[in-house]
Amino acid sequence: MEERKLAEKIAYFKRLSAIQAEENGDDAYDAEEQAHRERCKTFHNATSTSSRAKSPAPSVTGLRKPGTVSQPLPCPDSSQGSDDLEIIKVTPRNRSSRPGAAGIADKTPNVEEEIIPESAHPDPKPAHSFLHPLLRPRMTRQTSGLTSDNSPSTSTAKRKKQARLKLLPENQQIFRGLRFYYIPNDDANRVRAAQITKARERGASWVRTLKEATHVIVDEGLTYQDIKSDLMSDSSSPGKVIVNANYPIDCVIHRILLNPNQEKYVRNLRVAETPPSPNPSSLPASAQASSNSLEIKRKQRKRSRKDQELPPETQSDYGEPLQNNTPSIAPVTTIAAALVEDELSQYIGLVQGNSLYLEMPLEEEEDSAQSEATKDDEAESGSESSKDESSRKKKRRTREKIQLSQEDTTWQDSFACMKGGTRGAAVDNPNAATIELLQLMVGMYEHRDDWRCKSYRRAITALRQQTRKITTAKEAMKLPGIGKSLAAKIEEIAADGRLRKLEHAQQRPENKILNLFLKVYGVGIGQANKWVSQGYRTLEDLREKAKLSTNQRIGIEHFDDLNERIPRWEVEALAAVVREAAGDIDASVEFIIGGSYRRGSDSSGDIDLIITKKRTRSSQNLLPFLEKLIKRLTDDGFLTAALASFSGNTKKGHGSKWHGCCVLPETAFPKDKGKYRPIWRRIDLLLVPETELGAALIYFTGNDIFNRSIRLLASKKGLRLNQRGLFKDVLRGKRGVTYTEGDPLEGRDEKRIFELLGVKWREPHERWC
DNA sequence: GCCG
DNA sequence: CAGTACG
DNA sequence: CGGCCGTTACTG
Numbered sequence: 001m002e003e004r005k006l007a008e009k010i011a012y013f014k015r016l017s018a019i020q021a022e023e024n025g026d027d028a029y030d031a032e033e034q035a036h037r038e039r040c041k042t043f044h045n046a047t048s049t050s051s052r053a054k055s056p057a058p059s060v061t062g063l064r065k066p067g068t069v070s071q072p073l074p075c076p077d078s079s080q081g082s083d084d085l086e087i088i089k090v091t092p093r094n095r096s097s098r099p100g101a102a103g104i105a106d107k108t109p110n111v112e113e114e115i116i117p118e119s120a121h122p123d124p125k126p127a128h129s130f131l132h133p134l135l136r137p138r139m140t141r142q143t144s145g146l147t148s149d150n151s152p153s154t155s156t157a158k159r160k161k162q163a164r165l166k167l168l169p170e171n172q173q174i175f176r177g178l179r180f181y182y183i184p185n186d187d188a189n190r191v192r193a194a195q196i197t198k199a200r201e202r203g204a205s206w207v208r209t210l211k212e213a214t215h216v217i218v219d220e221g222l223t224y225q226d227i228k229s230d231l232m233s234d235s236s237s238p239g240k241v242i243v244n245a246n247y248p249i250d251c252v253i254h255r256i257l258l259n260p261n262q263e264k265y266v267r268n269l270r271v272a273e274t275p276p277s278p279n280p281s282s283l284p285a286s287a288q289a290s291s292n293s294l295e296i297k298r299k300q301r302k303r304s305r306k307d308q309e310l311p312p313e314t315q316s317d318y319g320e321p322l323q324n325n326t327p328s329i330a331p332v333t334t335i336a337a338a339l340v341e342d343e344l345s346q347y348i349g350l351v352q353g354n355s356l357y358l359e360m361p362l363e364e365e366e367d368s369a370q371s372e373a374t375k376d377d378e379a380e381s382g383s384e385s386s387k388d389e390s391s392r393k394k395k396r397r398t399r400e401k402i403q404l405s406q407e408d409t410t411w412q413d414s415f416a417c418m419k420g421g422t423r424g425a426a427v428d429n430p431n432a433a434t435i436e437l438l439q440l441m442v443g444m445y446e447h448r449d450d451w452r453c454k455s456y457r458r459a460i461t462a463l464r465q466q467t468r469k470i471t472t473a474k475e476a477m478k479l480p481g482i483g484k485s486l487a488a489k490i491e492e493i494a495a496d497g498r499l500r501k502l503e504h505a506q507q508r509p510e511n512k513i514l515n516l517f518l519k520v521y522g523v524g525i526g527q528a529n530k531w532v533s534q535g536y537r538t539l540e541d542l543r544e545k546a547k548l549s550t551n552q553r554i555g556i557e558h559f560d561d562l563n564e565r566i567p568r569w570e571v572e573a574l575a576a577v578v579r580e581a582a583g584d585i586d587a588s589v590e591f592i593i594g595g596s597y598r599r600g601s602d603s604s605g606d607i608d609l610i611i612t613k614k615r616t617r618s619s620q621n622l623l624p625f626l627e628k629l630i631k632r633l634t635d636d637g638f639l640t641a642a643l644a645s646f647s648g649n650t651k652k653g654h655g656s657k658w659h660g661c662c663v664l665p666e667t668a669f670p671k672d673k674g675k676y677r678p679i680w681r682r683i684d685l686l687l688v689p690e691t692e693l694g695a696a697l698i699y700f701t702g703n704d705i706f707n708r709s710i711r712l713l714a715s716k717k718g719l720r721l722n723q724r725g726l727f728k729d730v731l732r733g734k735r736g737v738t739y740t741e742g743d744p745l746e747g748r749d750e751k752r753i754f755e756l757l758g759v760k761w762r763e764p765h766e767r768w769c
Numbered sequence: 770g771c772c773g
Numbered sequence: 774c775a776g777t778a779c780g
Numbered sequence: 781c782g783g784c785c786g787t788t789a790c791t792g
Contacts, residue, residue, distance in 0.1 A: 445770085450784085451770060451771085451783085451784060452770040452771090453770080454770075454771085454784070455770030455771050455772095456770065457770095458770085458771075459770080459771090480771090480772095481770090481772085482770095482771080483770070483771050484771095485771085486770070486771080521777095521778085522776095522777065522778085522791090523777085524776055524777050524778085525776090525777095526775085526776060526777085527776080527777090549791075549792075550791090551777090551778095551791080594780080595779090595780070596780090606779095608779085608780080643778090643790090643791095644777095644779095644789080644790050644791070645790080646789085646790075655789095656788095656789075657779080657788095657789065657790080659778080659779080659789095659790080684778095684779070684780090686779090698780090699779080699780055699786090699788085700779085700780060701780075702779085702780035703780065704779080704780050704785090705780095706780080707779095707780050707785070707786085708784090708786085709785085710785090711785045711786065712784085712785065714785090715785080715786095720786080720787085721785085721786080722785085722786050722787090722788055723779090723780080723786080723788060723789090724788085770784105771783105771784090772782105772783085772784090773781100773782095773783090774792100775791105775792095776791085776792090777789100777790085778788100778790080778791105779786105779788080779789085779790105780785100780786105780788100
């Protein structure tokens with residue numbers, strides 16, 4: 001499997017570079033691309049430089065440490081970041097950190113301000129649509145030659161227009177590497193023009209000759225008779241995909257390369273009597289016979305799990321329900337598989353949201369068995385019996401399930417759905433408004449109903465992936481992770497721009513109070529509920545009357561500070577202070593800033609530091625060091641509170657993390673940042689032996705959704721991933737009697753863990769899910 | 770909340 | 774043990 | 781109807 005994938009990728013890139021070489025003569029385009037890559041590069045460096053951030057802060061002289069050897073603290077992963085200072089400058093910021101919470105001491109009015117914005121800000125993740133260069137094949141700046149860009153358009157005006165065409169983020173380029181030839185092959189028709197643009201935005205090239213095309217898109221209405229002559233002129237046509245215009249549209253809608261061998265895409269485009277010839281199959285090579293509709297039908301009928309058990313080569317690489325599998329799509333594999341993401345994507349989908357489209361659009365008529373399921377869908381319109389509903393779902397799930405059970409072979413290669421997420425992109429998203437309201441709903445459920453929360457997030461991700469606005473419940477239902485309830489909400493939002501349930505919830509004072517209380521460190525839903533029911537209404541109430549744990553008291557006393565985001569530069573400055581102090585104690589200890597910082601965020605909720613050292617095999621080895629460090633930093637006044645340490649680790653050797661608060665000393669405060677103000681910050685320290693660094697990096701880099709999905713993926717493979725390593729599952733009998741935690745497979749190397757899991761490597765900045 |  | 778927090 | 785990450789780790 002490994003080999004196969006590799007081969008595919010190689011083939012893909014080979015092909016791709018060839019394609020790219022022949023297109024893109026367009027300077028503007030090239031320049032833009034170039035710039036894009038520059039930005040990416042810069043950004044990438046910035047994000048990966050975690051450890052040795054000789055931060056912009058004028059050498060953190062502050063804390064005594066005169067001639068201390070500034071520790072190099074090499075970053076484990078290659079990325080030798082360049083100058084952070086410079087990087088930071090370039091790193092785009094999109095949103096200044098939210099101002100501190102308003103006076104909570106006061107009354108309701110403030111509370112209100114507190115709540116709403118909070119739920120709205122949950123992901124201050126800046127937009128980084130420019131990230132993602134990684135896969136982007138090097139565009140050999142092949143000048144001249146075929147100046148032809150990827151469009152046959154002739155008019156200058158048009159060309160210009162096209163030059164401005166913006167490629168969508170890579171993860172949306174479902175057509176990358178494909179070359180479309182339209183019949184008719186012009187953009188005179190408005191609709192077609194739009195379709196062409198959409199296709200091109202998603203990576204397709206619009207070619208002028210049939211010969212160079214991989215896909216022939218025939219206007220709907222035209223029949224085989226109509227295009228016959230066209231096809232005849234090209235001897236290679238049998239190797240092409242010939243579909244009607246609905247095909248690319250559906251692909252766009254579903255954000256994935258669908259199987260073109262479906263009746264609805266090839267209707268009227270085949271020669272009824274002679275299956276083989278001008279047959280829409282896939283790409284060159286195999287294409288032949290088998291792909292006639294009859295064949296398809298047959299397959300559809302008896303699909304079932306057997307199809308799924310076919311060897312990888314015969315698996316569809318289109319993200320699509322197996323019933324549409326056809327035996328002749330192998331060639332496309334090369335492209336599709338490469339375009340497609342790893343299975344982690346799917347788990348991310350499963351775990352949080354966005355996922356793939358395993359489901360066919362319930363397009364108008366379809367033939368065979370499937371159409372029935374489809375019809376159910378259609379019929380259900382507004383008021384379907386819950387029975388129909390569930391049966392429909394069953395069918396769909398079954399497909400998915402089957403698909404998923406394929407994990408070891410192709411199922412993970414089957415979609416080009418989301419790649420490791422990057423942030424942003426939401427700006428111009430047609431569903432932005434819907435997303436925003438749903439996001440508020442998430443805020444309302446946060447800490448209350450975790451699962452529901454997750455469902456909302458999942459739905460949001462699915463919406464974010466759409467390229468066009470979802471306005472009806474029916475439409476929404478087609479998206480993975482969106483069921484009846486959410487679909488209805490989506491429709492409501494689309495219809496009148498508001499969600500009554502949300503507004504209602506927002507009005508409820510208990511919710512406001514609850515939200516307030518929940519933002520206190522150490523306060524969960526249980527405690528918050530108790531307090532609310534006990535009649536407490538303000539933080540002041542709590543401070544004075546409630547019984548608070550140590551941590552909760554700290555959380556309340558420093559509520560504003562702790563709820564304020566930390567700008568990236570400060571994260572670096574804080575880390576520098578710690579390093580500085582650490583240098584005195586043990587210069588060989590290394591620090592890596594994890595968390596959202598490592599993912600490239602321009603602001604963080606807290607600072608996450610991994611403390612590690614070569615040749616350590618247990619976090620215990622680092623304990624003495626940490627104790628000294630803590631003491632030292634506390635004495636310095638840097639650490640201001642301990643929220644969770646490892647005091648009584650009676651447990652087996654697991655003393656590994658320290659949570660607390662810190663304050664950037666004025667001496668470490670950059671002069672150019674205005675007036676100094678001490679702000680309490682949350683800081684998490686994680687002791688990590690070298691042998692566990694990889695796993696710890698994954699864990700501490702997150703984000704949480706990413707972690708959960710990759711862990712879920714691991715578990716589905718019979719493995720176990722936690723912050724200490726990847727383990728081969730050892731029958732863990734009940735009661736953990738198994739005094740073995742499983743055979744450690746890997747813990748040291750982050751990339752290796754990805755490999756072992758069969759997950760394509762993702763840079764930290766690609767782990768926003 | 771969704772999914773199997 | 775439940776509650777909370779971490780990514 | 782039960783699962784939804786971690787045999788996570790720390791507090792009380």
